[in-house]
Amino acid sequence: MKLFLAITVVLTSVFLWAEVDSSGVTYVVHDKVMEALTKGGTLATGADFRVAGARRDKAGNPEAHLNETEIVLIMDGEATYVTGGTLASKKENRPGELGGTDIEGGQTRHLTKGDVIVLPPGTPHWFKEVPKAISYYDVKVHKR
Numbered sequence: 001m002k003l004f005l006a007i008t009v010v011l012t013s014v015f016l017w018a019e020v021d022s023s024g025v026t027y028v029v030h031d032k033v034m035e036a037l038t039k040g041g042t043l044a045t046g047a048d049f050r051v052a053g054a055r056r057d058k059a060g061n062p063e064a065h066l067n068e069t070e071i072v073l074i075m076d077g078e079a080t081y082v083t084g085g086t087l088a089s090k091k092e093n094r095p096g097e098l099g100g101t102d103i104e105g106g107q108t109r110h111l112t113k114g115d116v117i118v119l120p121p122g123t124p125h126w127f128k129e130v131p132k133a134i135s136y137y138d139v140k141v142h143k144r
Contacts, residue, residue, distance in 0.1 A: 038135070039055065067096045078110065078113075080108060080129035100124070
């Protein structure tokens with residue numbers, strides 16, 4: 001029952017945000033996009049992708065998505081972001097996603113408005129520091 005309710009909520013939110021025409025083109029109006037960048041939320045999904053808006057005002061946890069390429073486009077704010085290396089104290093968060101307590105040997109970057117970062121499947125990544133709230137698009141493309 002809980003699974004059914006969760007699926008219903010997700011599908012309802014996607015259909016409220018996105019319009020898909022008869023050719024399969026998805027369109028999301030500006031207001032809904034801005035809301036997702038302010039509050040977070042899925043903008044569109046398909047068989048092999050998910051597009052979301054996100055906002056973060058504190059550090060996250062190191063993670064790696066085993067079956068997804070992740071594309072991040074920074075719209076506002078700044079963060080210290082670590083990629084690559086090895087997850088410390090690695091554990092499975094959920095199927096297809098690993099988490100850890102740190103990243104050892106990764107590359108640290110300072111992300112700001114306009115930056116894009118593309119993470120191949122299995123790449124550890126981490127919003128290590130977020131001194132100023134950051135808003136970004138998060139696109140995940142599922143590996144076939």
